[in-house]
Amino acid sequence: MTVEETRQKILDSDEFVLSEIRKLQYLRSLKQVIRNNLHRVESIETESVAEHIFGLNILARYFLPLEDPEQTLDQANIFSIITWHDMDEIESGDFVPWEKTDTIKAKQNEEFATAMNNAPEHLRTEITSAFNAYEHLDSAEARFVKAIDKIDPFIEEYNENGKKLRIQQPATPEMLAIDKKIAYTRNFPCIHRFLQFFHEAYQAEGFYVYSDDKLIK
Amino acid sequence: MTDNTMTMEEVRQQILESDEFVLSEVEKLKYAYGLKHEIRYEQTRTAEHPNESVAEHIYGIHVLAQYFLPLEDAENEMDVVKVMQMITWHDIDELETGDMLGQFKTDADRARGNAVIPIAISKLPGSLQHSVETLMQEFIEQKTREATFVKAADKIEAAFEIFNESYKTIFELNKTTLEHHNRTKYPYLDDFPYMRRFVDVITTEMVAAEYFIQE
Numbered sequence: 557m558t559v560e561e562t563r564q565k566i567l568d569s570d571e572f573v574l575s576e577i578r579k580l581q582y583l584r585s586l587k588q589v590i591r592n593n594l595h596r597v598e599s600i601e602t603e604s605v606a607e608h609i610f611g612l613n614i615l616a617r618y619f620l621p622l623e624d625p626e627q628t629l630d631q632a633n634i635f636s637i638i639t640w641h642d643m644d645e646i647e648s649g650d651f652v653p654w655e656k657t658d659t660i661k662a663k664q665n666e667e668f669a670t671a672m673n674n675a676p677e678h679l680r681t682e683i684t685s686a687f688n689a690y691e692h693l694d695s696a697e698a699r700f701v702k703a704i705d706k707i708d709p710f711i712e713e714y715n716e717n718g719k720k721l722r723i724q725q726p727a728t729p730e731m732l733a734i735d736k737k738i739a740y741t742r743n744f745p746c747i748h749r750f751l752q753f754f755h756e757a758y759q760a761e762g763f764y765v766y767s768d769d770k771l772i773k
Numbered sequence: 774m775t776d777n778t779m780t781m782e783e784v785r786q787q788i789l790e791s792d793e794f795v796l797s798e799v800e801k802l803k804y805a806y807g808l809k810h811e812i813r814y815e816q817t818r819t820a821e822h823p824n825e826s827v828a829e830h831i832y833g834i835h836v837l838a839q840y841f842l843p844l845e846d847a848e849n850e851m852d853v854v855k856v857m858q859m860i861t862w863h864d865i866d867e868l869e870t871g872d873m874l875g876q877f878k879t880d881a882d883r884a885r886g887n888a889v890i891p892i893a894i895s896k897l898p899g900s901l902q903h904s905v906e907t908l909m910q911e912f913i914e915q916k917t918r919e920a921t922f923v924k925a926a927d928k929i930e931a932a933f934e935i936f937n938e939s940y941k942t943i944f945e946l947n948k949t950t951l952e953h954h955n956r957t958k959y960p961y962l963d964d965f966p967y968m969r970r971f972v973d974v975i976t977t978e979m980v981a982a983e984y985f986i987q988e
Contacts, residue, residue, distance in 0.1 A: 562900045579898045586864065587828040591872045592935075593947050594824040602816040605808040606832035613835070613861045618898060635857040639835045646807040652815055674804040676840055678784050709814075721814060 559621050566622070566746045573753045576618075580711055583614050600724065601717045605642050605650055608708060612638045615704040615711070622746040629697050633686075637701045640686040643675075644668040654731040664691075699740070703747045706737040710754035719763065726765040729755070781843055788844070788967050795974040798840075802933055805836045822946070823939045827864050827872055833930045834860045834923070841926065844967040851919050855908070859923045862905050863912050865893045875931075876953035887913060921964060928961045929968050932975045935984075944984050951976075951985040 557565070565572040587607045590596045603611075616634055642650075647667035651660060668687055672680050689698040709732075713721060734755060741748040758764045779787070787794040809829045812818050825833075838856055864872075869889040873882055890909055894902050912920050932954075935943070943949075954976065962969040979985065 557899050559900060576898050579896060582868065582896050583865075584828070585868060586831070587826045589827040589867050589872050591825050591827060591830055591874075591931075592943055593874045593877075594822055594943070596818075596820060596824050596826070598818070600816065602818045603813050604818070604826075604829060605811040605813060606806075607809075607826060607828040608813060609808065609832050609835070610828035610861070613831070613857075617858065617861060617904075618901060621900060631854045632857070635835070635854070636839070639832075639839060642808060643805070645811050646804065650811050650813045652813075655815075671804075674801060676798055676801045677779055678781060678843065679840060682839065721816075725815065 559625055563622050563746060566749050570753060573750060577711060577714060577750070577753075580614060580618060581715065584611050584711070586610070600720050603712055605645050608712075609638060609642065611708050611712065612701070612704055615708060616701070619704060619744070619747055620700075623700065623744045629700060633689075633695070633697045634701060636682060637686045637690050637698055640683045641690040641701060641705070643671045643683060643687055646671050646674075652725075652727075652731075653733040654727070700744065703741045703744045706740045707747055707751050707754065710751070710758075713763070714754060714757065719761075722763050728766060729758075729764055732764075781847070785844055785847075785967065788970050792974050792977070795971055796978070799933065799936065799971065799975060802836060802840060803936070806833060806933065808832065822943055823937065825934055827867055830930060830934070831860060831864065833934060834926050837926050837930055837933070838923070841965070841968055842922075845922065845965050846918075851922060855919045856923060858904075859908050859912050859919060860926070862908050863923060863927060865905065865909065866890050868893045868896075874947060875928075875957035876947070876949060918964075921961070925961045925965045925968050928958045929972055932958065932972055936975050936979060938982075941984055944986060948986050949984075950988045951980060952988060954979075954985065 566576070587603060587610070588596070588601065613635070616638060620629065620631065620634070644664050644667040647670050648660070648663065672684060675683055689695050690701060693699050693702055712718065737751055738748070741751045788798070809825060809832065810818075835857065838860060842851065842853065842856070866886040866889050869892055870886055890913075891906075894906050894909070897905060911917055912923060915921055915924060934940075958972050959969070962972060
């Protein structure tokens with residue numbers, strides 16, 4: 557299948573999108589392969605920010621040929637933004653979308669400054685450039701990374717483990733900031749198509765709740 | 774936010790001359806490793822022993838690659854995009870085989886790992902298969918500078934991860950000796966003096982702190 561044929565199938569076929577999702581999830585199962593002769597036993601499989609960054613590297617490799625067949629985007633810059641875009645979370649920890657209040661967002665620059673004081677000196681310019689590009693979305697590369705960052709949680713969650721998480725942590729489409737995700741992915745037709753697929757599947761299969769007392773199974 | 778005050782040449786010199794500088798750089802790189810312990814979706818992760826997934830290891834190699842590329846490739850001759858792609862894919866055989874500790878790995882294990890790569894690739898999205906196959910072939914052959922750099926970064930990543938008091942119990946569990954440690958790292962570092970220097974300093978510290986099991 558050519559890149560153009562793949563793009564067309566993504567846009568035309570739910571079945572094809574689903575099969576691609578499962579293949580991407582297969583790649584991500586390196587999150588469950590544990591090193592050093594050890595095991596990780598969890599009732600709900602967790603994901604670290606480092607594992608999320610690994611997941612974004614996979615999504616970047618998958619979507620770049622589809623969204624940028626002319627190879628106009630600076631791929632080295634994309635990989636740099638992916639690696640560094642969550643550096644503030646070393647200080648703040650991770651927040652789910654509905655927790656990201658204006659207060660928390662306001663502290664982000666302060667936390668990033670602390671992170672930079674702890675980073676190797678010769679990397680600070682690159683990390684700062686990557687982080688700021690991602691925060692301000694002032695480049696096509698940053699907007700691409702933002703788009704894949706927005707669908708990554710769906711790829712992570714769209715399975716039995718994710719359903720257990722959603723039961724433990726019920727969320728509405730508004731809490732998951734679907735409107736914002738739609739805005740960030742709109743200019744990337746294939747990424748946007750995946751988001752649409754997930755939104756519809758979440759509605760149909762009970763991943764969303766629609767009110768505090770009505771869990772759709 | 775401070776701008777760089779040292780030139781790259783000064784950084785290189787400090788690395789080669791000062792154990793203290795290397796150790797402070799190790800701590801800064803391990804700080805970036807903190808994202809391995811920030812858990813998403815309001816979940817917590819508790820474990821009897823510290824543990825790391827292959828995905829987290831790959832993140833660690835990305836961090837180290839960004840750090841060491843300007844040091845080891847002063848002339849910017851390496852294809853950075855290829856390096857980053859190779860890092861992401863280099864352990865795809867472990868999707869089928871699981872991870873095996875380097876000190877236990879035999880040539881037969883390595884051959885088995887290589888043999889299952891086509892199986893793993895066949896399960897990838899079709900649009901990725903050819904590029905991943907090409908990159909994996911280059912990585913296995915270990916003839917290009919990019920491949921040997923990724924291999925070296927792969928081997929030293931563990932040194933940063935395990936250079937941590939909480940890993941001492943793992944050394945006991947796995948009966949890891951200094952010989953195991955040296956054998957799984959140094960053969961890959963001949964052409965990378967800065968990575969080698971970091972392993973030298975970390976190893977000296979670990980010996981002094983009695984990480985290794987006596988042979």
